[in-house]
Amino acid sequence: GAVVSQHPSWVICKSGTSVKIECRSLDFQATTMFWYRQFPKQSLMLMATSNEGSKATYEQGVEKDKFLINHASLTLSTLTVTSAHPEDSSFYICSVSSSGAYEQYFGPGTRLTVT
Amino acid sequence: EDQVTQSPEALRLQEGESSSLNCSYTVSGLRGLFWYRQDPGKGPEFLFTLYSAGEEKEKERLKATLTKKESFLHITAPKPEDSATYLCAVQAGTGRRALTFGSGTRLQVQP
Secondary structure, eight states: OOHHHHHHHHEEETTOOOEEEEEEESSSSEEEEEEEEEOTOOOOOOEEEEEESSEEOOOOOOOTTEEEEOOOSSEEEEEESOOOOOGGGGGEEEEEEOOTTOOOOOOOEEEEEEE | OOEEEOOOSSEEEEEOOEEEEEEEEEEESSSEEEEEETTTTTTOOOEEEEETTTTTTEEEEEEEESSSSSEEEOHHHHHGGGGGGEEEEEETTSSSSOOEEEOOOEEEEEE
16 A cells, blocks of 8 residues: 655644645655545544645535645645634544545544644 | 444454444445544554455455445454554545545454
């Protein structure tokens, strides 16, 4: 399977500020990357799907102006949480997939705490 | 709407006590059913993909099976290191590549 990294692994920010989370595919050309959010003791909820070089497709109820996604290359996608609020505190996880493949391989996740 | 239901929510086993986890699904044309393992504070780790009813896959103490309505993850003679949350997810055959996850089964294996 693919090796996926995320940076940072955890971050604390103040309400109203923005924070950027990076997702890197280290050994795999990720034509598609996915961003998920997981609240405590809940399962993963898809936020958006991004294809390299294209605009991301957001799930219903996810604000595209608040969660900015950029997938500029086959190895890097970023998620920027703008004007963060305490309710945005969560575990954010990215996954990667290649063209035609079924499986998704997940990163280790980023714990965001907004104070 | 695709739906995945996992049971039980939590399971406590003694080391060596075999059991099965259930994943029931409703999906528009199943493209694939996936099992993942997730440890606390970490991302899901890929275990298996199943594509069609009747298919089975094995890895060490784990065996996954698939029918037209559900999948089972059988754990044979579990060890404490098998303690984790096991997630089931489906991918629909609609061209949409996103996964729909169940809520998971938290497994605890006691020595």
